[in-house]
Amino acid sequence: MPELLQIEPSPPKGDWRNPKVEFRKGVFCYSAGAKSLKYLGLPNPREWQPFDADWKLPPDWKRIILDGMKDRLNKYRSFRLFMDICVRCAACADKCHFYVGSSDPKNMPVMRAELIRSVYRRYFTLTGRIFRGLAGGRELTEDVIKEWFYYFYQCTECRRCSVFCPYGIDTAEITMIGRELLNLIGCNINWVLEPAANCFRTGNHLGIQPHGFKDSIDFAADEASEITGLPIEVPINKKGAEILFVMPSADYFGTPHYYTLLGYLMLFKEIGLDYTLSAYASEGGNFGLFTSHEMMKRLNAKIYDEAKRLGVKWILGGECGHMWRVLHQYMSTMNGPADFLEPPVSPITGTRFENARSTKMVHIAEFTADLIHHGKLKLDPSRNDKFKVTYHDSCNTARGMGILEEPRYILNKVCNYFYEMPENTIREQTFCCGSGSGLGTDENLEMRLRGGFPRANAVKYVKEKHGVNLLTCMCAIDKATLPGLMDYWVGGVDVAGVHELLGNALVMTGAKERDTDLRGEPLAAAEEAVHA
Numbered sequence: 001m002p003e004l005l006q007i008e009p010s011p012p013k014g015d016w017r018n019p020k021v022e023f024r025k026g027v028f029c030y031s032a033g034a035k036s037l038k039y040l041g042l043p044n045p046r047e048w049q050p051f052d053a054d055w056k057l058p059p060d061w062k063r064i065i066l067d068g069m070k071d072r073l074n075k076y077r078s079f080r081l082f083m084d085i086c087v088r089c090a091a092c093a094d095k096c097h098f099y100v101g102s103s104d105p106k107n108m109p110v111m112r113a114e115l116i117r118s119v120y121r122r123y124f125t126l127t128g129r130i131f132r133g134l135a136g137g138r139e140l141t142e143d144v145i146k147e148w149f150y151y152f153y154q155c156t157e158c159r160r161c162s163v164f165c166p167y168g169i170d171t172a173e174i175t176m177i178g179r180e181l182l183n184l185i186g187c188n189i190n191w192v193l194e195p196a197a198n199c200f201r202t203g204n205h206l207g208i209q210p211h212g213f214k215d216s217i218d219f220a221a222d223e224a225s226e227i228t229g230l231p232i233e234v235p236i237n238k239k240g241a242e243i244l245f246v247m248p249s250a251d252y253f254g255t256p257h258y259y260t261l262l263g264y265l266m267l268f269k270e271i272g273l274d275y276t277l278s279a280y281a282s283e284g285g286n287f288g289l290f291t292s293h294e295m296m297k298r299l300n301a302k303i304y305d306e307a308k309r310l311g312v313k314w315i316l317g318g319e320c321g322h323m324w325r326v327l328h329q330y331m332s333t334m335n336g337p338a339d340f341l342e343p344p345v346s347p348i349t350g351t352r353f354e355n356a357r358s359t360k361m362v363h364i365a366e367f368t369a370d371l372i373h374h375g376k377l378k379l380d381p382s383r384n385d386k387f388k389v390t391y392h393d394s395c396n397t398a399r400g401m402g403i404l405e406e407p408r409y410i411l412n413k414v415c416n417y418f419y420e421m422p423e424n425t426i427r428e429q430t431f432c433c434g435s436g437s438g439l440g441t442d443e444n445l446e447m448r449l450r451g452g453f454p455r456a457n458a459v460k461y462v463k464e465k466h467g468v469n470l471l472t473c474m475c476a477i478d479k480a481t482l483p484g485l486m487d488y489w490v491g492g493v494d495v496a497g498v499h500e501l502l503g504n505a506l507v508m509t510g511a512k513e514r515d516t517d518l519r520g521e522p523l524a525a526a527e528e529a530v531h532a
């Protein structure tokens, strides 16, 4: 039995309002380095770590936090509403994967929100100002700040809890405000701020410069050419192309993401798409979402800027999670309106993507599903016969924007063996991978494995019932973190993008006979595995 299954289900003793957190190895993320804070112009750059006794907060940290709360209570009606309307019915309590995996009561969404709500009551309500603790209020102390840091970085902002709240309280938004407040006094994590600083400088998380970007893309184009026997070139910064394609940078520097990139390139070649990549909008992901509303806006601006500079008609986006949450929920008002672009129309099928009329940006799964629906692609699903496939709905694309049917439609056309996980673990009720919102660091591995436990458990179920050996998804963070999660809890289940399987199945005009998949592994061996 995995060691992490041994959890202590009884609540801790003592008053929950006394904050005491232990920054134990494996359950927290390292702080952001001074260099990244300076680069982004954030306050209080210094070297410190969460396990230090002295966090070197600014002398007036309390005033900064309370002023910040006041600003946000005035600015975001949702924040004030969420502070006021919770009736503590506990419908959300057991819906959080971190609570399920850790049994820590403060990981119940209602309790996570209460960490900040208790301070709200004390300083921003009349009864709290008069009766303090008796009215459920709590003094703001340095220990409360440490507790906020601990628990707001044990929430992946996945919004599963909000699906079950009868009042529609979105604890993810409360976490976002909590993190934003912590930022005001220089408390952030490195896994978020370093990619954000890199993005600000070069356009992508790793800080890859334009020539490095071109090398990576050329390498992928060569490999796609070799697999298909067809000349495949990928335009970069091509002015006047019809479509700008934006993807998460992991697609060109990580695996298994890279095979998804090969799938896109083969698809675009087959349909003769007039598109371009941008060497600056070389990252769809946006770690600003995990920092502050302002940072999210700063980092996202490059997508419209590059679309304008290159003179494209509309934008197509690749397989990513939080990139789509930002685009779908905020982009058109935050960085738009993008009046210089046209409402997206597929040049192959003529379909007008009315849902993207405002953002002018279409998800690759919508685009591909539409091509298949109109009979524009020749597919051989038997090429994926070695796989028994299931699909993990990424929180951001499923709950954040409602893409539920398109990936399933594609998967059912490109493979012969597809099995759903149990109903209460997919679609709107999907369980998070446990590593989203910037928590995918190695030092945080124990908490990631705990948080990912409910997802892994559902995969284990379909593995045992149907022999599932491949978990597909459409999110760069999922592709990076699910393999480790599968190894720990399930075993024998690989991870792939939807467009990797599409690339395997795509029968391309004039292409050479294929006997390997996009990973260079034999197609036939798989068949034997499934039918054995």
Ligand code: SF4
Pocket: 085, 086, 087, 088, 089, 090, 091, 092, 093, 109, 110, 164, 165, 166, 167, 168, 169
């Ligand atoms: S379900 Fe909603 S109202 Fe009920 S405790 Fe949770 S946040 Fe509060």
Ligand code: SF4
Pocket: 095, 096, 097, 098, 107, 108, 109, 112, 154, 155, 156, 157, 158, 159, 160, 161, 162, 171, 172, 175, 432
């Ligand atoms: S948003 Fe997700 S991680 Fe955060 S409290 Fe809700 S269920 Fe838990």
